[in-house]
Amino acid sequence: MKGSKLKVNLILMVLLILAIAFLAPILIVLMNSFKGKFFISDTPFLLPNSKTFAGLSNYVNGLIKTGFIQAFGWSLFITVSSVVVIVLFTSMTAWYITRVKSKLTKSIYYLFAFSMIVPFQMVMFTMTKVANVLHLDNPFGIIIIYLGFAAGLSVFMFAGFVKSIPLEIEEAAVIDGCSPIQTFFMVVFPILKPTAITVAILNTMWIWNDYLLPYLLIGNEYKTIPIAIQYLRGGYGSIDMGAMMAMLVLAIIPIIVFYFTCQKYIIKGVIAGAIKG
Amino acid sequence: MAKVILKNIYKVYPGNVAAVKDVNLNIEDKEFVVLVGPSGCGKSTTLRMIAGLEEITSGELYIGDRLCNDVAPKDRDIAMVFQNYALYPHMTVYENMAFGLKLRKTPKNEIDRKVREAAKILDIEHLLDRKPKALSGGQRQRVALGRAIVREPKVFLMDEPLSNLDAKLRVQMRTEILKLHRRLNTTFIYVTHDQTEAMTMGTRIVVMKDGVVQQVDTPKNIYENPANVFVAGFIGSPQMNFISSIITKEGNRLYVKIGGQKLPVPIDKAKVLEEKGYVNKEVIFGIRPENMDDNSDFLNKYSESTINAKVEVMENMGSETYLYLLFEGNSIIARVEPTSNAKIDHTVKLAVDMNRMHIFDKDTEEAVI
Numbered sequence: 001m002k003g004s005k006l007k008v009n010l011i012l013m014v015l016l017i018l019a020i021a022f023l024a025p026i027l028i029v030l031m032n033s034f035k036g037k038f039f040i041s042d043t044p045f046l047l048p049n050s051k052t053f054a055g056l057s058n059y060v061n062g063l064i065k066t067g068f069i070q071a072f073g074w075s076l077f078i079t080v081s082s083v084v085v086i087v088l089f090t091s092m093t094a095w096y097i098t099r100v101k102s103k104l105t106k107s108i109y110y111l112f113a114f115s116m117i118v119p120f121q122m123v124m125f126t127m128t129k130v131a132n133v134l135h136l137d138n139p140f141g142i143i144i145i146y147l148g149f150a151a152g153l154s155v156f157m158f159a160g161f162v163k164s165i166p167l168e169i170e171e172a173a174v175i176d177g178c179s180p181i182q183t184f185f186m187v188v189f190p191i192l193k194p195t196a197i198t199v200a201i202l203n204t205m206w207i208w209n210d211y212l213l214p215y216l217l218i219g220n221e222y223k224t225i226p227i228a229i230q231y232l233r234g235g236y237g238s239i240d241m242g243a244m245m246a247m248l249v250l251a252i253i254p255i256i257v258f259y260f261t262c263q264k265y266i267i268k269g270v271i272a273g274a275i276k277g
Numbered sequence: 278m279a280k281v282i283l284k285n286i287y288k289v290y291p292g293n294v295a296a297v298k299d300v301n302l303n304i305e306d307k308e309f310v311v312l313v314g315p316s317g318c319g320k321s322t323t324l325r326m327i328a329g330l331e332e333i334t335s336g337e338l339y340i341g342d343r344l345c346n347d348v349a350p351k352d353r354d355i356a357m358v359f360q361n362y363a364l365y366p367h368m369t370v371y372e373n374m375a376f377g378l379k380l381r382k383t384p385k386n387e388i389d390r391k392v393r394e395a396a397k398i399l400d401i402e403h404l405l406d407r408k409p410k411a412l413s414g415g416q417r418q419r420v421a422l423g424r425a426i427v428r429e430p431k432v433f434l435m436d437e438p439l440s441n442l443d444a445k446l447r448v449q450m451r452t453e454i455l456k457l458h459r460r461l462n463t464t465f466i467y468v469t470h471d472q473t474e475a476m477t478m479g480t481r482i483v484v485m486k487d488g489v490v491q492q493v494d495t496p497k498n499i500y501e502n503p504a505n506v507f508v509a510g511f512i513g514s515p516q517m518n519f520i521s522s523i524i525t526k527e528g529n530r531l532y533v534k535i536g537g538q539k540l541p542v543p544i545d546k547a548k549v550l551e552e553k554g555y556v557n558k559e560v561i562f563g564i565r566p567e568n569m570d571d572n573s574d575f576l577n578k579y580s581e582s583t584i585n586a587k588v589e590v591m592e593n594m595g596s597e598t599y600l601y602l603l604f605e606g607n608s609i610i611a612r613v614e615p616t617s618n619a620k621i622d623h624t625v626k627l628a629v630d631m632n633r634m635h636i637f638d639k640d641t642e643e644a645v646i
Contacts, residue, residue, distance in 0.1 A: 168363035171330050172424075176377035177351035186376075190367040 026252065033058055033249045037242035054242060059250070062232070062243035068250065071228035078139055078214070078224060079207045082146035083200050090151055090199065091192055094158030095184060099170070109159060115152035120212065128216045137217045145217070146207055154199045161195040162188070197265040201258075208255050225251045279341035279354070279431035279464060280306050281327060286336035288322050288488075296322045298488040300336070304481075309458050309465040311479030314511070316470060319488035321436055324468045328357050328434050340432060351380075353432075356425035360437040362417045364409040364424070370396075371405040374423045388427075395426040398460070399453075415446045422457065433458075435467045439474065451478060472512050476500065484508045501633075506561060506642040509635060515566050515599060518609040521639065522562040524555050533562050533634070536605030540582045543631050546646045550636065553645060560645065563635035566599065566612040569627045571619060579628035586611075586627060588619050600625065 031047055032040045039052040048054070062068060093112075097105040127145070131137050136144055165188065173187040189196070211226040219227050229251065232244045281304040288297035297319040304310050312320040325331040327338060329350035338345045345353050356377075364373050371392055378388045396402045399419040409417055418438060425433055438454070439447045455478055458465050469475055475482050476496045484491040484499065484507075492504040503509035509517045522535040524542070531547040532539040542550065550556065569584075570576075576583065586604035593615060600611045600619055611627055619625040636645040 166361055166363060168359040168361055169365060171328075172357065172359060172363040173365070173376075174330070175328060175350045175355065175357050176424075176428075177380040182380070187365055191365075193367070 029245050029248050029252075033242065033245035035242065035245075037240055040241040040245065058242035058246035061240065062247040062250075065240065065243055066228040066231060066247055067223065068225070068228060068247060071223045071225045072250075074139060074222050075208060075224040078142060078146070079204055082143045082150070082207050083203050085143055085147050086150045086154055086203050087196050087200050089147060090154035091158045091189060091196060092184060093151070094155045095162050095188055095192075097155070098159050098162040099167075109155070112152045112155040116156065120149065124212065124216060131217055139218060139222050142214065142217055145213065146203075149213075150203045150207075154203065157199055158192060158195055161192060165191055194265060197262065201262045201265065204258060205255060280304060280339070281432055281464060281466065282337075282339040283323070283327070284337040284339075286323070286326060286338065287334045288319070288326060288331060289334040296488050297326070300485075300488075300490055302483060302490070302493065304464060304466065306464055307462055309455075309467065309478060309480045310483060311475040311481070312466065312468045312483045312485060313470065313472060313475035314485035314491075317487075318485040320468045320470075320483075320485050322488075323485070324357075324434050324436055324466060327432070327466060328355055329353055330357075354430050355432045355434055356428045356430040357434040357436065358418075358421045358425050358438045360440050362409070362421045362441070364417060364420055366409055369406055369408055370401065370412070370420050370423075373409065373420055374427050377424065377428050391427045391429075392423075395423045398426065398457070399423050414442050415450065418442060418450060419453075422454070426457070426461065430463070432464045432466060433461075435465065437469055438467075439469070440471075447474075454478065472514065476512065482512075484511060486511075502644070503563075503635065504644055506563070506637050509563050509637070509644070513565060515610045515612070517563045517565050517635070518607075519637075520562045520564075520604070520607045520609065521559060523559055524550055524557065524636075526551075526556050531556065533560075533636075535562065535584075535607070538584050538605060540584065540629055540631055540634075542634070546631075546634070546636075549646050555636070555645060559639045561637040561639055561642070563637060564609075564629060565633065566610045568630040568633040569609075569611040570613050571600075571611075571617050571625050571627050572614050575630075576626065576628045579630055582629045582631045584627050584629060585624050587624050588621050591619065591621055602627075 028044060032044060034048045034054060034056075035043075035052045035058075036054040037058070039048075043052070046052075093108075097109050128137075131141065131145060135141060169187060169191070170183055173183045178186060209226065210224075211230070214222075214224045215227050215230075218224075223231065225247075229244055229247045232240045232247070281302070283300050283302040283304075286297060286300040287295065289295045300319075300323055302310070312323060314320050322331055326333050327340070329345070329348065333346050340353055340355065365376065368376065374392045374395060375388045378391065383391075392405070393402070396405055399422055401416060401419050401423060404412060404416060404420070409420065412420065418441075421438070435454075439450050442450060451474060454465075454467075467474075467478060479496055481493060482496055482499050483493045486507050492499055492508045494502075499508060499512050503512065503517075506519060510519065520535050522533050525532050525534045525539065531542040531550055533542060584604060586602035586609065588600055589603055589608075590601035592599040592601070596615065598613050598615050598617055598619075600613055600617070602609050602611060602625070613619065613627075617625075634646075637643065638645055
């Protein structure tokens with residue numbers, strides 16, 4: 001009894017240290033966003049004091065320098081559109097390849113599963129080239145590319161959940177008079193809602209934070225937030241650290257708010273697919 | 278309200294697996310037909326073909342006077358109740374019931390009237406705002422029935438609707454469905470593997486095995502005159518006893534000879550056996566457990582036809598007792614009065630009502646008499 005209590009405390013300690021380690025960078029960014037830019041590299045781990053406190057000047061500075069509002073707009077547009085497209089298409093795909101059983105659908109399913117293990121860096125240059133040829137190097141084309149990259153995991157998750165829906169529900173819908181499209185949107189998709197929310201959250205988080213893909217494809221003309229912040233690096237290694245910290249804070253806030261409002265669905269969706277597969 | 282006619286219906290799955298073979302049925306308007314058989318006998322497939330959920334490989338299906346082979350399920354004017362209820366989990370009971378009508382663009386006030394009317398019949402009015410997950414099994418089944426009722430279909434199809442319910446509720450819902458049938462006055466086609474449900478509910482029973490229809494008749498006729506060994510064994514609980522035996526002739530009379538014991542065949546049945554040439558031939562003798570008894574009335578009445586058998590197990594069911602007997606090397610069951618004096622490991626003398634006997638051909642297993 002005593003031994004196990006010690007063990008619990010020990011695990012708690014380790015987890016606490018880990019939690020602090022993970023949260024510390026965010027805290028440091030937040031702290032430094034209020035310091036004058038020359039004090040950041042001197043005393044990065046200290047709280048701002050009367051001497052180093054710079055008020056909101058970093059924020060104002062950053063907003064002006066980076067064109068943050070516009071970047072925010074592009075980020076929002078790309079993220080929201082991509083996620084809507086991803087949820088819509090991958091759920092339909094998963095439904096089809098789960099319900100229509102053939103060698104073709106089975107191999108498509110495995111292809112989706114396989115695509116999850118291909119790292120982005122491996123395909124990024126060929127993909128960029130193809131995207132250029134196909135004129136997908138704009139904020140609309142990038143949505144299609146995000147669909148491609150997200151399809152693996154999303155189809156995999158949806159397919160797991162579709163399998164757990166009794167086929168009879170769909171048959172009842174057919175007898176009630178649904179066409180296949182109606183069956184999907186009026187019966188299947190509402191049942192898939194928990195998984196759809198999970199898929200939406202997971203994709204929103206990485207697409208919002210994604211740097212490499214927009215940088216490679218549209219970075220010159222259309223800057224998303226991560227790229228806009230990167231442009232605070234001037235030439236010859238001069239960086240406006242203060243403005244950068246401030247912009248990082250602004251970039252993180254929406255996704256954190258989004259995460260906290262939706263987090264209960266993540267667990268729900270992951271479990272829903274897992275119990276019956 | 279419509280007739281359903283199946284003409285030479287086949288269902289063959291890829292790989293040449295025939296699930297349903299040459300089914301011919303003529304289901305009259307307002308009939309309650311029960312398809313019954315062990316799992317995998319093709320009864321559900323047949324029902325699903327009527328519903329349009331499975332394609333018909335060959336043959337013709339008529340609902341009413343219309344050839345329905347290629348008609349979409351929604352245009353067949355049928356409603357189906359599934360074993361696992363198949364309610365839409367994201368809709369309330371009301372929405373579940375209204376869904377089919379909504380898709381058919383029925384006016385709102387009419388939907389409302391029909392849903393409330395059906396809810397009243399099924400006694401689920403107080404549940405209309407609930408979601409299916411907040412209902413018990415019996416309530417869900419009522420909702421599933423309600424969803425079928427509001428559509429006012431020509432034909433009701435039910436695929437083992439009571440199998441997911443507990444025993445008590447099943448008996449209760451059985452009578453409810455029968456009442457519903459009387460009230461709606463519509464054709465019902467009901468699939469079950471439970472012979473009790475088949476016997477109690479059907480105006481006619483269709484017994485199937487391996488995709489082939491074995492017999493179509495009223496419950497009484499199926500019970501009393503089964504067409505073959507399979508039907509005889511499937512309908513009735515405990516099942517009919519089958520004993521291989523030889524028909525012998527001594528003087529003018531025919532006997533069923535089982536080991537060292539013999540039972541006289543009633544004159545009218547003997548005539549048929551003789552005409553068909555079964556004298557001195559091996560046959561399967563069938564007798565139901567309730568046609569053997571050891572009480573004195575029965576023994577007096579059928580004093581000519583008695584057997585001696587050793588009691589192996591006794592099951593007292595309260596209102597009756599089942600004797601598991603060893604009779605000339607065959608295990609048989611007799612249903613006797615609970616007052617029986619039979620004792621385990623003792624030999625008991627039983628009278629057999631030979632008017633109720635069955636004789637099946639040894640090779641074809643078809644009924645001879």
